[in-house]
Amino acid sequence: MRFHPGFRLLVPSLFVLLSFLLTSLAVSAQQPAAGGLLRELALRTDTTRYLLSRNTVMVQNEASLYFYYGQEDETAELEVYPENFRAGKPLRLVRSADFLLLDSLTAVPGGQFYRAKIRFKELTASRFLRLTFMQAPDSVGAAPRTQTVNLLPVTRTTLELRLTDTELFVGEEKVFELSSNNLKNIRTTADWTKGRDIDYRITQEKGGLRLHVLPNALGSRLLTVQAQTERPFLTDNNRRISYALPPIRQDFTVKASRLRFLSVDKKEITLDEVSRRKGVELILDNGRTFDLKRTYRIEEQEEAGGALIAEVFTRQYLTNDRVLCWLRVYNTHRQTDSYLYIKENDQAKYITNFNISPKTTINAVSVRHRGGDWTNSTNVNPGETIDVRLEGESLARARFHFEDVQVIPSDSSIRTDAAVVYRIQVPVTIDKKRITIFNAGTPTGQSLSVREFQRPHPLDFVGVTFGESVRPMTRFNGPVLYDRTVSDVVFSFNTAGIDSDKQLYGKQYLTFDIRTQNAKGELIEMRTLDNVVVCPDETSVRAAFYRDKQCQVGNISLNSLLSARKTYLLDDWSTIIVTVRHTQAQYQEAGFTQKLELVLQRRVKFDIDISFPGGLLTKYKGESSFTSFGGISLATLAQFSFYHPTKINKLRPYKIGAGFVALNAFNLSQDPDIKRDLGLVVLGSVYPTRSDAKLTFPLYLGGGYLMNKRSLFFLFGPGIGIRL
Incomplete structure (x- = not known):
């Protein structure tokens, strides 16, 4: 196909026009939507001020206000400029688990903008960081007006490798120390790179970063380390974000060992009953002197008399100058500890190296709720974010996942052979009683038990009436003088006031202590009503899981409990004392207590x-x-x-x-x-x-x-x- 010569001149112009349109769309997307609450938002950290109208970048097709941080708990000052300032309907900053509100959103003198101060929490680990502003509606019954501003914390992270020894040996793993100005922001992994002259991986051990290298080829070789960050940094004049740090390049001299090194197709072998008795298939480099159908001993030392680590049985030669073998393992081994020596009649013939790890086993599961300490109880609640620690053997290379639960990346995550830590978010709508922990799709035998929230709620959901309208118990402070006949004292329960969208409390276990006394303070009658169970109603997202035959239905009448003398038969200046309290045996924290003291007053x-x-x-x-x-x-x-x-x-x-x-x-x-x-x-x-x-x-x-x-x-x- 042939084009007109003028078309070739038109193509660059079209490309420039398309770039301009895309830039315009991106800028327009960064501005607050028409009819929004905010005209401008300023975020200040130390001496740097970031504006919503200028300092934004597109992240997943959404505009985000970026800001640089130097500390995990960075403190920031907000200046919020509304579209229309309304003294009677001020803006409000919705609270979030990602930051702590130090100073509430307050209008400055003159009414030009609002000012607030916040302190962020774990900025490196936080995901989907947002500021949500709310304003009361213009009419009764209408939904409040809201506007959300996406935040993008960015940081300048450096990573350096400084060496004095650049000599390596084939098949021998060597560990170097990496230095960084922000260790938590470097992404680590337990997996090796594959197919390179020098494979590597980055781990975090004992509060520092380690670079593990494993050479595969002889001669002068270049190692290129391409590290990733947890939090991005800005490039192209603050118009794009990147997680890839500049590559670290280092030349090494790779030498052969005294014995010939034989590479294997598997670097990780699991020590279990199958690998010990039947063995696992292993493809090994041809050692030239191998005899087929023969068993060779593998030890950790070159000298005779070493402990037996494994045995390799040669089965047949392959066309790519390799040997198919059976490998039976008997002890554990780490590549960083030493080479493995393949011996014939106690004479070392070749060396190789691979990891032999115990079967992944979870011995203990610990849970830490937000703001708490580690506990051996595996009970978790719907809607909460928790840290789960698995302790056992050979955990670093396991691929754990939790059934129907989201794993949240966190800088507090630990991954070693002895322990791994995950931060998980339990869905508020989870419909299981048990969260199974899987390893590569296979149940591990360990699980988390889902328990409904059972926290004491303030007793404002308990109402009482004794001849007037129903009032919450929490409104009575001190004796109540009542100058009419008390026909009955009735307690009712506002079951819709227990659970909310953001706070779940679960069933409320109450105890009623009832005492009546005459004008001289002498006891007339005493009653105790135990284990009154009040369940949240159908408006709760967990209503289906609260259903219980013990749930209180209807009101509680005091006269139905009194036998000696009903309330309407009490003498002048008699006192009815009812104490409502949470049944402490049902809770792990202190409950609430409310007292009603009703005095039969006479004029x-x-x-x-x-x-x-x-x-x-x-x-x-x-x-x-x-x-x-x-x-x-x-x-x-x-x-x-x-x-x-x-x-x-x-x-x-x-x-x-x-x-x-x-x-x-x-x-x-x-x-x-x-x-x-x-x-x-x-x-x-x-x-x-x-x-x-x-x-x-x-x-x-x-x-x-x-x-x-x-x-x-x-x-x-x-x-x-x-x-x-």
């Missing part, structure tokens, strides 16, 4: 009193003066006493009553001037405020009608009162 007290007024001053109607002090009288009154409105069973110091007064009833004098009479009276009396006195001296003031004299009169004076 007025009616009683018949007998007192002995003495020394009364009386004034009769029509007379201008009071009489002289009289003798001791007898008063029988139906009186109203008044209680203090804010104190429990505390009377005010005054009473009002009506009744009879026998004037001078106990005056035994024969003086004819002594006037004895019986009067109908209305009296007010003032009593001392002491409540513990048996003998009191009240003051009386009132008036009435004398029966004998048939006249109205007024009286005033002290008296004597006796309290039984």
Whole structure:
């Protein structure tokens, strides 16, 4: 096919135009969407300021605000510029497990922007780091407005190899130390590279980085190490991200050993019953002097008398100048320890090298919950992120995975032959009771037990009513004075208020301690209701797993538990005390306790009193003066006493009553001037405020009608009162 000559000139122009369009799309994708909450976001670490409008890079077709960090727990200051500043509906930063909010999002004076301070957690290990901002909706019932900003922590990582000895031997593994300014950011692996003149792998041991090299060819050979990072760095003027560090190149001189080295097709052999008795197939370089159908001994030392490591039985020659063998192993061996010597009649003929490791065995499983210590309990909860440590033998080369569980890369991961550590995220919707641990698709016999959350929830989901609307138990602090008859005390449960989307608490095991007592504090009745199980309702994502016949259905009536005296039969100023607490035996942490103290308050007290007024001053109607002090009288009154409105069973110091007064009833004098009479009276009396006195001296003031004299009169004076 032939093109017009002008078409060749048009191709570069089209390429430039296409590049411009792609760049424009990328820039537009970095800007906040129309109608978003943010006009600008600034993130400052130390003295460097990063802006959402400038410092963004595309990661998996999403714009991310990048920033450089130097510490795992880097502290950053945020300046948030909203599209529209609303004092009544401020922005809010949604909390996350990836950072700690040190200073809340607060509007600065002048209302131009908001400021907050956060501290990140484990930046190298964190994935999908985001800041989510929320604002209350404009109308009732509408969903809140949100905007999420993706963050990309980047760091400048260096990796160096400095050697003084560049001499290697074929088949002999050698270990060198690597230096880096950020050890945690270097990606390590337990697998060797394959098919190179010098194979290598990078591991982390004892807090340092190690480069393991294994030469395969003689002569001057160039080693090229292509290391990867966990966190990326920026290239092309901060427009692209890269995980590949600049390659490390080092020349080595590879020499042959005194004995000829025979390479094998398998570098890892497992010591188990099959490899010990039947053996495994092994392809070995032809040693030229090998005899077929013969067994050769393999030891770790060149001299005679070494421990038997393995035996190799030659079966047949192959066309590529190699020998097919049976290998039976009897002891473990590591390539870094020494060579393996192939012997005939205790004479070393050849050398080779490979690892012989025990069968991968898990002896112990430990779990660490976030913020806790390692524990031997393998119980895990839905929705939580945990660290799992497997301890045993030959674990480094195993390929473990957890059934239906996501493994999260973490810088705290450890991988050695003796122990490996994984960070896993248990799905909140997991429908299994057991998470099986597999090795290369085969069950290991170890597992994690899935247990529903069983944490004490604040008792605000327990409601109580005693004649009014239902109120949460947590609103009652101190005695409640109630001046009406208590027909019943009913406890209800808001089962929708236990679990939420972000916090799961599980079943709540409650104990009700009930006590009633009279006005003097004497016990009337005591009851304890144990193991009341309150289960979250269907709105919980784990509702299907909470179903239990023990779950409380309906309300709890106090009168159904009381037998001696119901609440509506209790005397004045009796007290109903109900203590609701978590059943401690069901939890591993301290539960909550809430107390309801309901006092049957009365405003007025009616009683018949007998007192002995003495020394009364009386004034009769029509007379201008009071009489002289009289003798001791007898008063029988139906009186109203008044209680203090804010104190429990505390009377005010005054009473009002009506009744009879026998004037001078106990005056035994024969003086004819002594006037004895019986009067109908209305009296007010003032009593001392002491409540513990048996003998009191009240003051009386009132008036009435004398029966004998048939006249109205007024009286005033002290008296004597006796309290039984």
